[in-house]
Amino acid sequence: MLSAPLRLRLIAGSILMLASCTAFAFDFKTVGPRSVILYDAPSAKGGKLYIAPSGMPVEVMLSYGEWVKVRDASGDLAWTEARGLSARRNVIVRVAGARVRAAPEENAAVLMTADKNVLLELIDPEAGPWVRVRHRDGISGYVKAADVWGI
Incomplete structure (x- = not known):
């Protein structure tokens, strides 16, 4: 059986997590003026998956430092450096x-x-x-x- 303070912390943490999930909206960006490499991990040492051409729209799913995890129109997920993306849509x-x-x-x-x-x-x-x-x-x-x- 969990103690009352621990139960309260678990409930509060769950509420905060759910609130942050509903408040977060995915953001669409476009590959900037230069093509970018899409990787399987948030590092230039990761495996190269493919090159995304300039102008390609992507959905930003997650940010991790200078890297973003993106989804392309076919639903594939990959990592790229955030600086290679443009706010242009x-x-x-x-x-x-x-x-x-x-x-x-x-x-x-x-x-x-x-x-x-x-x-x-x-x-x-x-x-x-x-x-x-x-x-x-x-x-x-x-x-x-x-x-x-x-x-």
Whole structure:
């Protein structure tokens, strides 16, 4: 049987842990102007998994000193140095033929169709049923949030 003070500490610790988990929101970043190496551990001595190209969106899962654990669009987890990431936001198209529209509505004019895995710059990070994006050719409009990854 646990003593009353120990039980109280366990309950308080559990509440704090749950509160910190719900308050923490994952953060999306983009690989900066230079490609970065993704490792299996938070160290340059770790095993090299692959090179992430400039502009690739990643989800930051955990920070550990100067290193961050990230998830890519396919769900793979890896470590990279935080300094290689940018606050600029890109998204990647998850479906074939995602339509970028002139307004955030289904009957708005189609400005372009983006193939699967095309990178789009996220102009407005407010998540809703539609997000505002810009293609590298300068075309900007709205795409369904469900059709892209990185928000």
